[in-house]
Amino acid sequence: MTQLTLRPLRPLALIAALALGGAAQAEEIDFGNMTPEQEAAFGLKVREYLLNNPQVIMEAVAVLEQRENQQQAAADDALLADNAEAIFNDGFSWVGGNPEGDVTIVEFMDYRCGYCRKAFPEVKELLESDGNIRFIVKEFPILGEASTLSAQFAIATLIVAGPEAYEQVHDALVSLEGGPSEAVLTRLANTLGLDAEAIMAEMQSDEVQRRIAETRALAQRMQINGTPSFVMAGEMVRGYVPLDGMRQIVSQARTEN
Known part of the structure; x- marks a missing residue:
């Protein structure tokens, strides 16, 4: 079974996009410069949305996992290309x-x-x-x-x-x-x-x-x-x-x- 470690802001941004009506609105939110009042209001909005739509969590995790798998595959392709001779023709295996x-x-x-x-x-x-x-x-x-x-x-x-x-x-x-x-x-x-x-x-x-x-x-x-x-x-x-x-x-x- 794949063990997935969530990075907090990325799934939060995905959920925010759904809670606020679309990715464009989520991109307008400056997560690093929210006031305490904005953070509290945002948290309540997200909580309300998730309680009403719990399937969104799994959808966000699935998107994140797909992206990370794609990144890992690209990294593996580069490693294979860089080490092809040693992998396939080392002369002793x-x-x-x-x-x-x-x-x-x-x-x-x-x-x-x-x-x-x-x-x-x-x-x-x-x-x-x-x-x-x-x-x-x-x-x-x-x-x-x-x-x-x-x-x-x-x-x-x-x-x-x-x-x-x-x-x-x-x-x-x-x-x-x-x-x-x-x-x-x-x-x-x-x-x-x-x-x-x-x-x-x-x-x-x-x-x-x-x-x-x-x-x-x-x-x-x-x-x-x-x-x-x-x-x-x-x-x-x-x-x-x-x-x-x-x-x-x-x-x-x-x-x-």
Whole structure:
């Protein structure tokens, strides 16, 4: 649910426009220079109008929310344009789905995030059922040491064993029960037939740390502070989106293109 913080004068001006008969009259009111008597009279007028027309409050809030959403979308578009190369072609993030797909989805995720885990099967279903989506994973550990260890292990696997091994490890870590201790990660690598010793050694390498640091810096520039966060078909989507919602975004992008 969207949490809306009202800035007092803006909804007040909207309500005043309705209470006084139109936007033009509201614009003539100098809210900063009203006398105490004018303020009292104005307050009584607004109160009377709202008591008789309580639906106006919701109408004013809806207008404000729409304007703020439009402003946020415009700001997100600018952030996407300024950071496009790092988002879509950083040279180190894993690329799955259809690498030649006509739509790209980028996910900033944390293996210990409950909503990332909830989104995982739905993203997978979207990729498999669509077949024409390029999917990029941004390792963005923000929930403590267990998150960082998981991301380090996944990235080390990508470096040591390649993209197919990374995908196996990624899928396993999303559903991993319990903490990712060294023993657990070693056992996971061995179970998947990977070189556990080489991967564990790579986890603390400068290259692994660099990749995590670059993704964190990108997220900061993009004003991303939670997971999952997506870039879907050129649109910034902050938070979990159910499968039907993702399909609608992809479909709309194809229609517009």
